[in-house]
Amino acid sequence: MVPTVFGRIQTRLFLLAIVGGALTALITPILPAGGPMAQRYQTTFIVLAAVAVIGVAWEVIYHFIMQWRWEKDWPTVFGLLTLVPEGLVVWALATRRLLPGLPGPVTTAVFVIHFLAVWMLVWMVGNGPMRVPFIRWRFRGGRLW
Amino acid sequence: MTNVTAAGHHRPLPTSSPTLPAGPPALAPALEHSDLERSDVWTDDMVFRAGIPMYDVPFVSVGGGMGSFVAVDYLRVAGGVPASDIRVLSNISRPWQTYEYLTRVSQLPRHRRIRSDSASRPGNLWGFPSYALQEAVQDKTLKPLVQVLLEPVFADFYTPLLGNVLNGMEREAGRIGYWDMLVQGEVRTVRRRAGGGYFTVLVPRLGQGGQGGQGGLAGPIAYRSRDVHVAVGYSGLRFLPELQRFREQMNDYHHVVNGYENHEHVYEALRRRPGTVIVRGSGIVTSAVLDRLIRDRKQYGSQTQIVHVLRNYVAGRHGPHPWSRRKGRDGYAYQGFNYPKSAWGGQLKARMRRREGGDLVQAYNQIEGTTTPWRRHWQRGLHEARRGGWYRAETGTFADLTLDGDMVVGRLQGPDGEQEVRADYVIDCTGLDGDVAEHRVLRDLLEHGGARRNPLGRLDVERSFELRGAGSGVGRLYVTGAASYGGYFPGVDTFLGLQISAQEVTDDIARRGYCRRMGPARSAIEWLRWARGRQI
Numbered sequence: 127m128v129p130t131v132f133g134r135i136q137t138r139l140f141l142l143a144i145v146g147g148a149l150t151a152l153i154t155p156i157l158p159a160g161g162p163m164a165q166r167y168q169t170t171f172i173v174l175a176a177v178a179v180i181g182v183a184w185e186v187i188y189h190f191i192m193q194w195r196w197e198k199d200w201p202t203v204f205g206l207l208t209l210v211p212e213g214l215v216v217w218a219l220a221t222r223r224l225l226p227g228l229p230g231p232v233t234t235a236v237f238v239i240h241f242l243a244v245w246m247l248v249w250m251v252g253n254g255p256m257r258v259p260f261i262r263w264r265f266r267g268g269r270l271w
Numbered sequence: 272m273t274n275v276t277a278a279g280h281h282r283p284l285p286t287s288s289p290t291l292p293a294g295p296p297a298l299a300p301a302l303e304h305s306d307l308e309r310s311d312v313w314t315d316d317m318v319f320r321a322g323i324p325m326y327d328v329p330f331v332s333v334g335g336g337m338g339s340f341v342a343v344d345y346l347r348v349a350g351g352v353p354a355s356d357i358r359v360l361s362n363i364s365r366p367w368q369t370y371e372y373l374t375r376v377s378q379l380p381r382h383r384r385i386r387s388d389s390a391s392r393p394g395n396l397w398g399f400p401s402y403a404l405q406e407a408v409q410d411k412t413l414k415p416l417v418q419v420l421l422e423p424v425f426a427d428f429y430t431p432l433l434g435n436v437l438n439g440m441e442r443e444a445g446r447i448g449y450w451d452m453l454v455q456g457e458v459r460t461v462r463r464r465a466g467g468g469y470f471t472v473l474v475p476r477l478g479q480g481g482q483g484g485q486g487g488l489a490g491p492i493a494y495r496s497r498d499v500h501v502a503v504g505y506s507g508l509r510f511l512p513e514l515q516r517f518r519e520q521m522n523d524y525h526h527v528v529n530g531y532e533n534h535e536h537v538y539e540a541l542r543r544r545p546g547t548v549i550v551r552g553s554g555i556v557t558s559a560v561l562d563r564l565i566r567d568r569k570q571y572g573s574q575t576q577i578v579h580v581l582r583n584y585v586a587g588r589h590g591p592h593p594w595s596r597r598k599g600r601d602g603y604a605y606q607g608f609n610y611p612k613s614a615w616g617g618q619l620k621a622r623m624r625r626r627e628g629g630d631l632v633q634a635y636n637q638i639e640g641t642t643t644p645w646r647r648h649w650q651r652g653l654h655e656a657r658r659g660g661w662y663r664a665e666t667g668t669f670a671d672l673t674l675d676g677d678m679v680v681g682r683l684q685g686p687d688g689e690q691e692v693r694a695d696y697v698i699d700c701t702g703l704d705g706d707v708a709e710h711r712v713l714r715d716l717l718e719h720g721g722a723r724r725n726p727l728g729r730l731d732v733e734r735s736f737e738l739r740g741a742g743s744g745v746g747r748l749y750v751t752g753a754a755s756y757g758g759y760f761p762g763v764d765t766f767l768g769l770q771i772s773a774q775e776v777t778d779d780i781a782r783r784g785y786c787r788r789m790g791p792a793r794s795a796i797e798w799l800r801w802a803r804g805r806q807i
Contacts, residue, residue, distance in 0.1 A: 128617025193594045196606070198613035201424050257390070257399045258798045259791035261349065264390075264398070265616040265771050 127200045127253075129192075133268025134185040134200075137252060140270055142178045145251050146244045150174050153243060159236045165229045170240055172227050176216050177241070184212055202253055209245045216241065307462075311719045312743075314465040315495075323472065323493045328358045329785070331471050331496040333458045333712060335361020336369050338502025338752035338769050340440065340449065341393050345773035347447040347807060348396055348797050350786035354448035358494060360458050360473050366444065367437050369504060374433055376533045377700075378559040381434035386555050386608060386644055389419050389429050391615075391767035393436070394443035396774075397798055398767075402431035409435075427646050428607045436766075446806055459491065460715045461499050467744020469499045497745060497785065500776065501738075502752040502769075505703035506710040508532060511551065514699045517672040517679070526679050527672065530556040530700035537696045538567055545574035549681065549692060552700030553581050553603055554641040558649055560698055561662075565652040568661070577662040578692055580683065583640075584666040595637060598645070601653070602664045606642035614638075614762040615771065624734060624759045632726050635761065641701075665692070672697070705729065707754050716741065720748070727757030734759045735779035736772050747783070749776045 129137070154170045155163065188208065192200055219225050220232040257264055307313060307321055318325060330352065332339040339359050346352045363369055371381075379385060390398035400408075403415035418429040444450065456475035464470050471494045508529045510518065517527050528534035530552070540546060541564070550560055561577065568575045585604045590596035598605040613619040623634050656662035667685030674680070681692045707713040707729050716722040716730070721740035725731040731739045732755045741748040751772035753764040762768035781788035789797070800807060 128613040128615065128620075130618055130621050196590070196595070196597045197423075197611045198618040199423075201422065203420055203424065206420075254401075254404075255399060257397045259795045261396055261789060261794050262774065265620070265774065267613075267617050267621055 127202065127205065128198065128264075128267065129189075129200055130267030130269065131186065131189040133266060134189060135182050136270050137256075137263075137268040138181050138185060139178055141248045141252055141256070142174060142181070142244070145248050146174050146177075147171075149244055149247050150240065153240065157236050157239060159233065161230055168227070168229045169232060169236075172225055173216060173220055173232065173237065173240060174244065176219065176225050177212065177244070180215060181212065184208070205249050205253070209242070213238075213241050213245070310462070311721070312463045312465050313470050318470060318493050323491050325470075325493050325495050326358075327495050329356045329497045330358075330500070331469070331494050331498070332357065332359045332500040332502065333361075333461060333471060334500075334502040334504065334752070335359050335363055335453065335455075336366055336502065336504050336752075337393060337766070338504065338772075339500065340366035340444065341766075341769040342500050342502060342749075342751060342773040342776060343449065343452065344394065344443060344447055345396060345770070345777045346780070346786060348801075349774070349789040349794075350777045350780060351789075352786050354452050357452045358454055358496075359449070359452050360454050360456065360471060360494070362455065362457050362476075364453075364455060365441075366449070367440055371433075371437060373531050373703075376535075377530045377556045378563040379433060381432070381437065383433060384430040385433050385436065387430055387436070387766050388608060388612075388615075389415075389431065391765070391770070392439060393766050393769065394440040395801060396770065397794070397801075399798070402435060403429050406431070406435065423607055428644065430644075442804065443801075446801070446804060448806070456489070458712055460719075461501065461712060461748065462715075462719060463721070463741070463743040464495065464746075468495060468497045468746040469743055469748065470495055471499055498747050498749065498780065500749045500751065501712060501716070501754070502750070503710055503712055503754065505705060505753055507704045509702050509704040510699055511669075511701055513669045513672055513681075514551070514697060517674075517697075521674050523674065526674065526695070527697045527699065530560055530698055531703060534698060537698065538563065540695065541575045542567060542571045542573045545576075546695040547576040547578060547693065549578045549580055549679070549694040549697040550700060551580050551697065552641070552702075553583075553585075553643065554700065554702070555609075555643050556700040556702070558603075558643045558646075560700055562649055562652060565656050565662070568656075569652075575661065577656065578694060579662065579664045580669070580692075581664060581666055582668055584664065585640075591637070597640075597642070602666070604640050604642045605645045607644055609642075609765050610762045611638055614760075615765070615767045620760065620762075623761060626759070628726070631759070635727060635757070638761065665690075703753075705753055705756065710754070713754055716748075725757040729757045730754050732758045735775045737779060745783075747779070749779075751776065 150170045154166050159166050188200060192198060217237050220237055221234060260270060263270055305321055307317060332343055343357055343359055346357060389401040389403040392398050403419040406415040407413060415429055418426045422428045456473045459472045459474060461469055461471045472491050474491050475489045477489050508531050510529060514527050518524055528537060550557055564575055564577055567573055581602045584602045585599035587599050588596045589599050611619055623631060626634055665683060665685060667683045670682040670684050672679055672681045678693050678695060679697055683690050683692050722738050723731045723740055730750050732750050733739055736749045736751050736755060738748045738750045751769060755763045760771060763772060778788060780786045
């Protein structure tokens with residue numbers, strides 16, 4: 127990946143919304159969570175939104191770190207490793223019910239499965255088939271518009 | 272074929288066209304001394320009166336190498352332009368012919384890896400599946416995928432096998448009907464047409480349907496087109512002045528050779544008897560040549576001594592400030608690919624696209640310098656060679672080179688003074704001749720076509736790769752590849768760079784209303800067609 131700061135942010139928001147949203151909609155019913163379905167959906171989508179919104183700040187931090195690289199690239203494996211700090215922050219906020227709009231408690235098990243699933247799929251799509259519909263995207267630092 | 276042209280340190284690259292007429296003037300006999308030669312703009316009548324048959328085709332690409340192939344692929348797939356609307360005028364028979372020749376003689380046969388990214392696929396607009404993914408599936412191994420996961424921090428950059436790249440191009444060429452678009456011959460000139468568009472004059476290869484002329488010469492024909500695309504690559508080899516002087520004055524093309532010409536005799540001689548070879552340069556060809564010398568020594572036990580002469584010795588990380596520091600060691604500057612990776616779509620591309628004039632030149636200066644990739648197996652070989660005492664690096668340039676019996680003797684001027692170096696062979700790995708005035712068609716564009724040079728000396732092009740000053744009515748002339756270096760996009764002479772250029776050209780033609788603009792839906796559909804190998 128060779129992102130620009132606006133490209134990173136656009137790509138993250140787009141992928142989390144489309145790919146993350148679709149996957150979340152699909153797996154929420156099968157997560158090991160209790161409670162009414164509507165509540166479960168609210169929980170998972172709030173967590174998804176948190177990853178997106180907090181993620182904008184993370185992307186700015188990554189952009190800053192990237193400046194120390196001569197190639198100004200963001201290695202593929204970094205896109206995987208960053209799930210750790212990002213996951214920890216959102217997990218901490220979710221399990222302590224510090225995210226606005228959370229209807230009930232979030233268990234670690236539910237969080238980990240949901241977060242990992244979305245992260246891995248977004249990472250794979252972004253590093254692979256994303257280039258198929260969007261042929262200008264990779265030449266514009268990740269900007270979609 | 273002459274080794275040295277009148278222009279000096281320049282040797283034309285070989286073509287596979289022994290049947291072409293020898294020693295032609297700038298325009299074929301029918302055009303010489305005519306008003307056509309002198310005029311910047313031609314009317315249909317002028318061409319008719321000169322007896323040159325005209326063929327109408329909306330889009331002509333001059334060159335027929337990698338640049339033309341990629342541009343035409345983009346027009347066909349993304350632009351939806353039918354094959355009947357495109358002609359590729361070329362003096363080679365396959366788009367990869369020159370590229371394959373140059374890689375082979377610079378020690379990169381089909382089973383070796385080129386210096387190119389996994390997702391830079393000429394013959395596949397999307398870069399998906401990447402070469403790594405394809406290789407993994409083909410060879411049923413995870414190794415390439417692990418490498419692209421770990422690169423470049425925990426593994427060397429993955430690069431594709433040359434053979435896979437060329438095979439993929441051949442598949443795509445068949446798919447887009449490239450062979451139906453190809454017309455072989457020598458392009459003499461591209462001139463503007465009164466009323467809009469261009470004339471491109473071609474002397475066809477015999478047997479290609481050109482008009483018979485006197486004495487078996489094919490007469491010139493002219494393609495009348497709305498747009499012309501020019502991607503003619505390098506005009507020849509480049510030699511350092513002292514090495515060129517040696518070749519000319521001694522009439523010796525045996526002891527001093529270029530990495531980009533066939534110099535197999537050097538490796539054969541070194542295998543047969545102990546010898547010393549001077550290698551000049553610090554880029555990818557230097558690395559490949561050194562690797563060959565080192566491997567040969569290990570494999571055949573030849574007692575080769577290598578003297579590596581570098582003009583600038585890069586000892587460590589270098590750069591003006593911490594955010595602009597490139598890796599360096601043992602004399603080399605290390606960089607994954609020909610340019611910093613963000614040149615192909617990241618920060619650097621965005622930054623240079625916005626700059627003009629002096630600021631743009633400054634941006635080029637910040638990334639300048641010959642580099643080579645860091646490859647662990649290369650480093651191991653060099654380390655062994657250094658320790659064994661049969662490889663040493665010297666800093667400096669040669670004041671002159673002379674022949675003493677069968678040995679080349681050079682006066683090397685370095686930071687510590689002068690020393691004499693003796694060797695059996697000298698291999699100059701400093702590159703190809705990028706001077707645009709050395710190529711007939713490009714020189715003609717400068718003299719008659721309205722083209723100008725950019726601050727780095729090559730052709731001045733827009734962000735869309737339109738040649739500035741060369742527009743003709745509704746028609747546009749586009750230049751991509753090496754000749755366009757120095758503009759808003761630095762990576763022009765690379766696979767991905769050619770695709771980026773082709774995308775700009777296609778999008779510009781679409782903006783002007785002469786082809787389609789590919790959006791997400793059609794892109795996905797075209798990708799499926801590519802995947803299934805469907806002819807388009």
